[in-house]
Each structure stands twice: as structure tokens, then as C-alpha cells.
Amino acid sequence: MNRRRPPTVIRAHWVLLVVSMLTLGVALAVHGFTTGNLGEGDNGPSTSSASLTTAVVGGGPVVNSSDLASPGLSPASRTIALTFDDGPSEYTTGVLDVLRRFHARATFFVVGKQVAEHTDIVRRMVADGNEVGVHSFTHPELGSVSAWREGLELDQTQQAIAGATGYTTNLLRLPYSSKVANLTPTELLALRRAGNYWAVFTDLDTKDWTRPGVPAIVAASVPQTGAGAIVMMHDGGGDRSQTVEALTVLIPKLQSRGYRFVTVSESVGLASPFRSAGVPSRLRGSVVIAAVRFGDLVAWLLSATMILVAALSVLRLLCLVLLARRHAHSRIDETADHLPTISVIVPAFNEEVGIAAAVKSVAASDYPRFEIVVVDDGSTDGTVAAVKSAEVPGLRLIRQENGGKPVALNTGIASSSGDVLVLMDGDTVFEPDTLRRLVQQLATPTVGAVSGNTKVGNRHGLLGRWQHIEYVIGFNLDRRMFDVLQCMPTIPGAIGAFRREVLEQVGGLSSDTLAEDTDLTMAICRAGWRVVYEPQAVAWTEAPAGLGQLWRQRYRWCFGTMQAMWKHRRAVFERGAAGKLGRRGLPYLLLFQVLLPLLAPFVDVAAIYSILFQNSGAIALTWASFLLLQFLAALYAFRLDRESPRVLWAIVTQQFVYRQLMYLVVIQSLTTATAGIRFGWHKLRRTGNLDAAPAPSTP
Known part of the structure; x- marks a missing residue:
């Protein structure tokens, strides 16, 4: 059940953020003045009729x-x-x-x-x-x-x-x-x-x-x-x-x-x-001295922060590209004889607009032995009718009262019979070879689960392009890196394959966090199994079509990831696969998905200050160089993912709205986690628009 959050708690951190930004602005304005860069110019007459006697x-x-x-x-x-x-x-x-x-x-x-x-x-x-x-x-x-x-x-x-x-x-x-x-x-x-x-x-x-x-x-x-x-x-x-x-x-x-x-x-x-x-003059003088020193300190700290963030960002991009390249050149041999039975579990809550396309796409798979189990989790729309109208042979529909996504998935797992369990969302469309691509990785005995490649299906509009770029550059390059480092923290809910014995060993899915997929993946790693990434197992998903929807989705992801990191924090001290997650995956998430975004507002303030009060040409060159590096990394990521690079022009605009929205999400998530507030899972409004995805064929 959803719990309402106290509005005073939520408002407080935004007030704190605004006050912090204003304080920084004042401190930097003082520094700009004291360095002779604020208010100076040809404001007075350059000539005068006055002369000395x-x-x-x-x-x-x-x-x-x-x-x-x-x-x-x-x-x-x-x-x-x-x-x-x-x-x-x-x-x-x-x-x-x-x-x-x-x-x-x-x-x-x-x-x-x-x-x-x-x-x-x-x-x-x-x-x-x-x-x-x-x-x-x-x-x-x-x-x-x-x-x-x-x-x-x-x-x-x-x-x-x-x-x-x-x-x-x-x-x-x-x-x-x-x-x-x-x-x-x-x-x-x-x-x-x-x-x-x-x-x-x-x-x-x-x-x-x-x-x-x-x-x-x-x-x-x-x-x-x-x-x-x-x-x-x-x-x-x-x-x-x-x-x-x-x-x-x-x-x-x-x-x-x-x-x-x-x-x-x-x-x-x-x-x-x-x-x-007099005393008033001395007090004002003390304030002036303190303000100058504080402004200098803030300017120095922000300069150091910008250098640190730039260095970490460049290091991250280089690591992603190099490890992604290594991943691309270390493909496993496809084993045609590895054909375990598969159960595809589709949890559905108010998925009327997309569920039919989802089950039809699975039914059109080229895999020989699989079943489809749809679990309707108390939908109040036409989800059940849409599933029935799809007329997919052999599909089983289970109906239950609303209990949340983890409960629905556990119901489907318990009611299925396959040796391999493929979990997917009700708004996701598979390609015909997706199931086969997924299970090929499970031919390796030490592999307990496989993450597929989630692609944005609705790429129209600037917001859709931004998310498409993020999925290709961030999510998929990250997963290639995690695969090479053997510390995969998340199998997306849209597409993942699991050995049945692995899910039984970790006790199925848990409702302890908002990110049940991350929680489950970390539990599998801690159980000693390897989790890998299969980029050719493609699932097309509908990304949020509005900023409000995007905020709610990313807030749930970010807050849930923080919960999962805290839940599995002891992996830092464990050995084997758990230790790799704890000492590689968790620090990476903490650094690049929590701490680095928290520094982003201050970096933006520092950048604005630099443009206004310092050598704007040098700042522009630095920014352009970093953007070029991002573009080159994106170009390589799109090449690996076999995507057209024509949308990459949107990387420039992505820096001015989308990035700020993402770090505000992190700020709210961290504040909520610190306050100890718990939330239920918020269902996003779907349109069923997957114009970039291939249309499923009739089974």
C-alpha cells in the first residue's frame, strides 16, 4: 500500500538546495568582485573637460x-x-x-x-x-x-x-x-x-x-x-x-x-x-574580511570540484569504452544444443495498451520450447480482456488481488514449469531471437542469470531521443563493463533470464525495495553466481513520454537502487562473486550514481561563474572538448548497439535540461532515504507507442 509522504519533509530539502545555491551565488559574486571581474568596465567618461591648476x-x-x-x-x-x-x-x-x-x-x-x-x-x-x-x-x-x-x-x-x-x-x-x-x-x-x-x-x-x-x-x-x-x-x-x-x-x-x-x-x-x-566599522570590516575569505574558499572548492568531476567523468568514459570493447571481443560460442525449457513470466497491472503486443512478440519467438504465464495483479482496466483478445496459443492467465510487482512475479514463478525463467514487463516487446540469445549464455554452468538489452521504443520527440541516448550510452555500456568486471548490479525488469534453481536459492523476488530487479540481481551475485549481459537479446520498452512520468520512474529507480545498495552493503566484506559486487559494483554505483550527481548542481554554478567572471573562451573550449569526448564515446556505443548515430545531435541539448532533472532525482531520493520514508511502487501511464520496435508477427 502506498504511504503518503509528509509534505514538510519533502519541501525542506528543496529549500535547503535553493539556500545553498543562493549562498554559493553570493559567495561567488563576492569573489568575482574581489578579483576585479564584477562591475569593472568603461562605466565612466574616458575624457573630461576638467583640468588641474x-x-x-x-x-x-x-x-x-x-x-x-x-x-x-x-x-x-x-x-x-x-x-x-x-x-x-x-x-x-x-x-x-x-x-x-x-x-x-x-x-x-x-x-x-x-x-x-x-x-x-x-x-x-x-x-x-x-x-x-x-x-x-x-x-x-x-x-x-x-x-x-x-x-x-x-x-x-x-x-x-x-x-x-x-x-x-x-x-x-x-x-x-x-x-x-x-x-x-x-x-x-x-x-x-x-x-x-x-x-x-x-x-x-x-x-x-x-x-x-x-x-x-x-x-x-x-x-x-x-x-x-x-x-x-x-x-x-x-x-x-x-x-x-x-x-x-x-x-x-x-x-x-x-x-x-x-x-x-x-x-x-x-x-x-x-x-x-568605531565598533560598527570594525564589525563591518570583520564581515568584509570573512566574506572575502569565504568567497575565495568557495571558489577554490568549486574549482577543485570541477576538476575532480571532470577527471572522474573522463575516467569513467574511458573505462566504459575500453571495457565495452573487451566485452565485444569476448563473445561466447553459441551452443545450439542448449535448449532448456523456458517459462516467460509477465506481471501486469493496468497494462491494457501494451500487454497484447508483449505476449504476441513472445509467441512469435523462434525458440522451440517455452510457455507464457501472465499474472494480472488486480488490474482495474481492460488488461485481462486485452490478454484474451491476443489469442496466443498455450498462454496461461493468472488473476490475483493487487499485491505489487514482486508478488505477481513470485506467483508466476511458482505456477510455471520451465527450467529457465524469463521475466519481462507488460509494456515490453521481444524480437524473435531474444529468448534464444538469452539462454545461450546459460550454457556456462557458473552463469546464474542473464541481462538482456533494453531499447527505447518511442524515440520521437526530444525527450524520447534523450532517453534513447541514455539507454545506449549509459545503461548498455555500463552493463558491458559490469559483465567484464563480474559485478552486475541490475538485470532490468524488462528482460532477464534466470535459472530456476537460482531464484529458489535466493528466495524469489523481495518487496524490501522499490527496485526489486536490482535487489534480486545483487542477491544472486551474493549467492555466488555470475550475472552476464547479452546485448543481442533485445527488448523494446516504452520510455516515459513526459517529464513528470520520467521523474517518477527515475525516482523509483534511484531510490530503489539506494535501498538495494544499503541492503547488500555487507557484500563489501564478502569473498568470491559477492566480494566482486561489493568492492567493484557498489562503489561504482555510490560514486557515479549517487555522489557525482550530488556535485552536479555545484558544478553548474561554478561553470556559470566561470563564464561570467573568468576566461569564457577557455571554459567554452573545455566544455566543447568534454562534449566531443562524450560524442565519440556515444558514437562507439551506438556502433556496438547497431543503432543509427543520427540522433546524437541531441547530446548537446541533453546537458541543459535532462542532466539537471537526473541530479534532482538523486537529491530527492537521497533525502527521502535519509528521512526513512517508504513508498509504494507508482505505476506509469503507458501509451503503447513503440514506433521504433519491429511489429510482432502473428504466431
């Missing part, structure tokens, strides 16, 4: 951004204000060590994102008596971004500094700026919008970021005899080892000439730029 142009390099009519301030004679941009980074520690060794101080114009990642270094800057100034949060050209973006850049950097040190600062250096005389119109615009800052330019630009060599950096840092200077260097943004080494030469050289190395404010006679940050 002659007084400012002819003044010093420290300019009051709120009074651009007055000349800038210049450092006192024989004072050097070393300034470092783009940090902090791992090279900043080296810079601080050199400064401390020679009792020198400097001013660091920090990037907010770097502050969030290296708070300890920023705290050391202040503790050592150095000054800290704002250099934006992500290092864009501030004149080329919108006013709100510039405000955000400066404000977030101030908050990061406050969170790291407890102070704010009134020093600013515009990214990409150098000397006052070289100030561009867009930089002037950014300066006007900045507000109340002392903007620090430079007297001497060492261009150390070009890595010209230690002697060149030192030479560019030496002012005219006796003059003071603000010197521009870099402690972040790349390899700054030459800068660190140049300091060990420059500082003692100029100190020996009577120069002092001081901060910018001290060099021009300004008060300390630091202001104590």
Missing part, C-alpha cells in the same frame, strides 16, 4: 583631493618616503624585515582584497610604525568605473583596514597613477569623487613591476643631491623579489648620505593619517 601641476606629489586649486605638498630635504603598492603579499614580509633591520619606515598603499587575505601582515605594518593608505579594493582604474563602484572600492578597503587594524586612514593612491603632472582626466575625475583624502603621487617611479633588475631599481630610487622624494615601489601584484633585494642596497646607501626613511605624512609635515575606527 598650474599650481597643482607645479606643486608636490601629496595633493588634497578636496582642494585641487592648491599646490601639493613636497617632502622635506634628505627625507625619503618609500611607498609600496598592490600589497600586502608574501613579499611584504620581506620588505618589512628589511625596513626593521635598517630602522626605516614606509607607507603601504594596500588593496582591500589583499588586506582581507593577509590581515596579520597589515597589523605588522602598523605595529612597526609604518603608514597604510587606500589603493582600492580590487585595483581597477577608478576613473573608468561608475561613481557607486568607486565609492564601494574605497569604502570596502577602509572597512578591511579597520577590521584588520582598528584604524581608518586618509591616505589614497589611485591605481595606475604616477606623477601629478601625468594625471589623466579620468584620474582627475576619480580624485574629485574620492572626497576627503590626501592623494599621494610620486617623485620617483622605479617601475620595479617590470623587474628591470636590482641596479636599475636602486638607480631609479635615488633623488637629486639633497632633495627629498616620494619613491614608488610595489610589494604585491607579482614577483617582487628584486624590489626586496633592491631595498637592502638602497636604504644603507642613502642612509650613509644622511637621508632618513620616513612615512609620507612625516615627510610632508602632516599629522598621522590614522583615525580610530
